[in-house]
Amino acid sequence: MSNDQSDHEHILRDRWNSPKGTDLAHAIRTALESGEDWRRITRDASSWNDEHDLGGICLAGANLQGVDLRSAYLAYADLRDATMNEANLAEAMLTNTDLAGASLRNADLREAKAGLGVFTHCDISHAVLDGALLARARLGGARLTGASLRRTNLAGADLRDADLTGADLSGATLVSALMDNADLTGAILSNVRGGNLSQPPDNS
Structure with a gap:
């Protein structure tokens, strides 16, 4: 991480640590959870x-x-272990956001900007990520069964041990992506760019 990135991260996070910021963060969380x-x-x-x-x-x-x-602008936010099933995150900014262990089943992440985001061991099954930017995102061990990843940019992403069973990766970019032990059984891989796709889809 560059010094500029580190400074930006500290500025974004530190503002929630003042007495006023803590109260605002609590009020925002309460409002989000209560609708x-x-x-x-x-x-x-x-x-x-x-x-x-x-x-x-x-x-x-x-x-x-x-x-x-x-x-929503959620860069550098901490959403670890959050329950976000069926949430609408279309066009959200999730750069460097930590979503490790979060549940995003059936969520809408179309056109989201999630480069360098952390999605390790997330449940993103049946979510829609069409056109999303996930370059260099960390998706190790994530569950993406039945997810729609059409035209998604996954260049340099870490998809090791991810479950992509039945996922639609049509037109996705997987250049330099790490795919070791990723399960692509039944995945749609038409017009995919790059990727070490050692496991062919099961079309039987």
Whole structure:
């Protein structure tokens, strides 16, 4: 990580550690978990008055089932072990976001920007990630069964031991991706670019 990236990460995370920031983070989490309007609270926490700005926030373990986070800015956020099944994260910014162990079943991640994101051991089964950017993302041991990854950019991503059974990878980019022990049984691999696809799809 460069010094500029490290400084940006600290700025985003440190703002939630002040007394006001802690109260705002708690209020935002409460609003998200209860289905209330979290955006009006977020404006008060954002240095540029952006209602989508959740950069660096800690929501580890939160119950965000079905929450609407479309276009949310969640760079460097901590979402480890969060429950986000059926959540709408379309076009969200998830760069360097930590989602290790989170559950994202049936979530909408279309066009999400999740480069360098951490998705290790996530359950992303049957989620839609069409057109998402997951370059250099860490997806080791993730469950992506039945997921739609059409035109998804997975260049340099770590997919070792990932379960991609029945996933649709049509038009995906897998250049320099790590695919050791990934299960591609029944996966759709038409027009895939790159990738060490040693396991062919099961079309029987």
